[in-house]
Amino acid sequence: MYQPSNKRRLKFQIVSKSALIRLTILCGILLVLSIWGWFTMFAMPAQSYRGQFTTLNNEEIALQALLKQDIQKIASEIGARNSGQYAKLNATKAFLEEAFTKAGYQPKSIEYKIQGKPYYNLEVEKIGTDQPQEIVVVGGHYDTAFNSQGANDNATGAAATLELARIFATKPTKRTIRFVEFTNEEPPYFWTKDMGSLVYAKQLHEQGENIVAMLSLETMGYFSDIEKSQKYPFPIGLLYPNQGNFIGFIGNIQSGDLVRKAIASFRNHAQFPSEGASLPDWIPGIGWSDHWSFWQQGYPAIMVTDTATYRYPHYHTEQDTFDKIDFGKLTRVVTGLAEVIADLAN
Template sequence: MQIVNKSALIRLAILFAVLLILAAWAGLTMFWMPEHSYNGKLQPLQNEEIALQTSLKRDIQKIADEIGVRNVSQYEKLNAAKTFLETALTQAGYEVKLQEYQIDNKLYYNLEVERLGTEKPNEIVLVGGHYDSAFTSPGANDNGTGVVATLELARIFAQKSTKRTVRFVEFTNEEPPFFWTENMGSLVYAQRSRRNQENIVAMLSLETMGYFSDAVGSQKYPFPINLFYPNQGNFIAFIGDINSGDLVRQAIKSFRRHAQFPSEGVSLPSWIPGVGWSDQWAFWQQEYKGIMITDTAPYRFPFYHTEEDTPDKIDFDKLTRVVAGLAEVISDLAK
């Protein structure tokens, strides 16, 4: 009897040790992030940030108010958004490259601009957001914020030199009915990049970035993520799959060093709901590392995919701080 008990105890001890090792691995791999999230008082915007805020507001008004609903059901408005972005990027000094593809006899476009790296031009840091909106939504936050943030960051880097190439892409057709299908704009783009053997070392997907709340309970998560993160939706999130964990940690470390704004990061299995809900998913399919920068969309934003997703719901002060911080992140990644 004593031998049986001792054997059982040994098995339990081994099981407990294995569970501890797995828990430690999960903590280090998925949840541990370098530096610390900022939790102090937000400082007044500087002059350059005030100018950035003004530009973000102007571009959101154009995308969400003047153009509004823009997708396959509002094809002319989708093309109006494409024309606006193409013109703005051209005015910023870029040569805009259009990736054209066809669905049901209609043409759709991804827009690409880049600054070639001075030392490692074949290593590409890619920043992108999708310019279509969902259903009958004017898409101010989803994804007006992401698409104008991509535009503003392109403007910031238009005259900057970086060692790696920095590329900015405005994607079409992220929303249903094209989401996670062969006609999703970012997947069409990522597949071409893989065929061309492009060395995309980091992909940043800017997705639904402008809604924040200090109210307790304003932030939701799928279980068990809710056990590890705050329930106030006042932070920006950096999210990647397990393979992109190093990129998540590198990006959030840079953000926390440069930006005085709350941030949270996580690297999770791609099957967890929400982890792959944007254009970074397309790059994962082509074995590129990619992350999403987001306010967590439906896990916080009550007007997600509705007609009430309008510019008045966006906190432009906080969005400005996020975009300014991301400019520093991109600079660090492109070193």
């Protein structure tokens, strides 16, 4: 019978011990990476609200009426608005400009051209009292995809931007706040040099503006308590609820601190479910709005959203209409965002 020599047994023991050390080191590295990934991407401060909703107070009832009025005007009366419906795109801009003026602002219409035709980002500004050079940008796009009325995508974001501007019109903050209505977020300009928010963010960078935070308000008004109504890019859904009844705070890895600050503020002030994540920007959906444009210029930026195509069955269709919006819940979200903006701007 064959018997291995002592020398061979010793060599085998050394190889086995070396392999065990390598395996242990590898497991340790994977553990460290897992812990880092959890705390970097998924761990959020405070707890998402899970209780019953209280009755809207008088201020919230008034806000709800204004949101309804704005979205009725933008989505139902004006309707589809983009480069293919150019007159309606400009009609939306004119409506928003007039509303900002009535709120006490002096709107700045920022023109740029595509093939000789003018398009406009619309900006109003509340100058900070102590650190006016530090700027918080809050914005949503007012154009739509294709022939969609875009009640949720993105009349909700455009109306929320307008109403938040009204709230802060007479409220002093230490930092400057700019409320911006962006044009041309949707195809064919999405993620191109002609995307309105990218044109705007480039201008800020060229001017050396100090943008400390940007909130992109995107598709914010659809909610569902039905099981499996919420979808995610795989495998993120393993960590989050399958009911689409929350508002999301989404950023890239570099904007992780802003995600955590914003959702902590929201959870401290708002009685509404919320989920947050700071994820690699190559994951589908993470960069699908105007915050992406600010990432390109190195600015911290996040998206506040109901997750759009991952929840909303009428995304980019002609069925994206006024009646699909849950105005009570949208009002609670916007009320909470007012507190988030106040915290960021102070």
